Amino acid sequence: MDIKITKTTNPKAKPTDVSKLGFGQFFSDHMFLMDYDEGVGWHDPRIEPYHNFELDPACVIFHYAQEIFEGMKAYKTAEGKIQLFRPDCNARRMQDSADRLCMPKVPVEDFIQAAKALVQVDRDWVPDHEGTSLYIRPFMFATDVTLGVHASKKYTFCIITGPVGAYYAEGINPVKIYVEDDYIRAAPGLTGFTKCGGNYAASIKAGDLAEKQGYDQVLWLDGVNKKYVEEVGSMNIMFKIDGEIYTAPCEGTVLPGVTRRSILELCKDWGVKVHEEHVAIADIMDAAKNGKLEEVFGCGTAAVISPVKELKWKGDIAKIGDGNIGPFTQKLYDTLTGIQWGKLPDSKGWTTGIDE
Numbered sequence: 001m002d003i004k005i006t007k008t009t010n011p012k013a014k015p016t017d018v019s020k021l022g023f024g025q026f027f028s029d030h031m032f033l034m035d036y037d038e039g040v041g042w043h044d045p046r047i048e049p050y051h052n053f054e055l056d057p058a059c060v061i062f063h064y065a066q067e068i069f070e071g072m073k074a075y076k077t078a079e080g081k082i083q084l085f086r087p088d089c090n091a092r093r094m095q096d097s098a099d100r101l102c103m104p105k106v107p108v109e110d111f112i113q114a115a116k117a118l119v120q121v122d123r124d125w126v127p128d129h130e131g132t133s134l135y136i137r138p139f140m141f142a143t144d145v146t147l148g149v150h151a152s153k154k155y156t157f158c159i160i161t162g163p164v165g166a167y168y169a170e171g172i173n174p175v176k177i178y179v180e181d182d183y184i185r186a187a188p189g190l191t192g193f194t195k196c197g198g199n200y201a202a203s204i205k206a207g208d209l210a211e212k213q214g215y216d217q218v219l220w221l222d223g224v225n226k227k228y229v230e231e232v233g234s235m236n237i238m239f240k241i242d243g244e245i246y247t248a249p250c251e252g253t254v255l256p257g258v259t260r261r262s263i264l265e266l267c268k269d270w271g272v273k274v275h276e277e278h279v280a281i282a283d284i285m286d287a288a289k290n291g292k293l294e295e296v297f298g299c300g301t302a303a304v305i306s307p308v309k310e311l312k313w314k315g316d317i318a319k320i321g322d323g324n325i326g327p328f329t330q331k332l333y334d335t336l337t338g339i340q341w342g343k344l345p346d347s348k349g350w351t352t353g354i355d356e
Contacts, residue, residue, distance in 0.1 A: 077342030187223030
């Protein structure tokens with residue numbers, strides 16, 4: 001792509017206290033944009049100063065939620081190199097989301113080029129303190145002006161970025177998870193495997209109820225039997241039982257996470273047996289009672305690894321370990337973040353520099 005770059009003449013003040021970065025609170029100076037018209041394809045790739053959108057009130061996005069997004073990060077190594085983590089996986093997953101929502105696909109090479117170019121322009125926004133990174137949010141939405149229920153003929157693809165700290169205020173400290181057995185997140189044939197806004201909007205009610213009970217996140221059960229564990233609101237989830245890892249299979253109702261995929265590859269390298277299969281929440285709770293549930297952790301781009309210290313289901317509470325991060329969870333966190341921040345050698349070829 002020939003990306004036109006227009007730099008801001010009014011740069012924002014960067015946050016000075018990295019301890020208060022939080023997640024998704026600050027945004028960099030520029031954004032990437034590209035438009036799609038049926039019969040023309042993608043056109044006018046450009047980087048512009050961060051600004052508001054001007055959209056017609058009858059745009060399809062407002063009425064029928066034809067929208068998808070991704071989440072990834074840029075990391076600064078001790079040597080000052082800025083690198084992305086498996087951006088090709090995000091690009092392909094966004095293509096899968098686009099296909100399900102009847103939206104045009106952004107070519108993988110264009111997706112990666114756009115992300116690299118934007119981070120390059122805003123490279124001064126990439127923080128270099130321990131545990132910080134530049135969050136990258138690619139998203140696409142329908143811009144056709146019509147109230148007919150059908151696929152839009154026009155779209156906008158955009159990428160915005162912003163410096164972030166830990167996803168949870170607690171950082172790597174273990175969190176408490178509430179198991180939801182009334183509402184459901186996904187069911188076979190729907191959009192559970194995509195990153196579309198509707199999935200997250202439908203999860204807010206249960207998340208609010210969990211928060212009111214003092215829990216950090218919701219663990220969703222399958223939408224048919226309300227029996228098998230699937231994923232947490234913003235993460236995939238894994239259980240270490242008798243030295244082996246159990247996690248829900250990606251069969252259309254679970255998001256195929258990039259961090260999840262990376263963890264499974266590391267487990268294979270380390271000789272740890274992984275079960276990608278349906279596991280009943282009742283069996284998880286029994287394993288906790290019998291002392292076989294050794295560790296539980298969520299995983300995703302935003303939090304990387306999030307250890308779990310407690311599960312609550314139907315009034316029963318399962319305490320995991322001694323309430324601290326388990327040794328296997330810690331090893332995964334140290335390995336993934338070590339590769340991402342360039343502290344460990346990348347023997348997997350997972351990272352790519354923005355200048356490469």
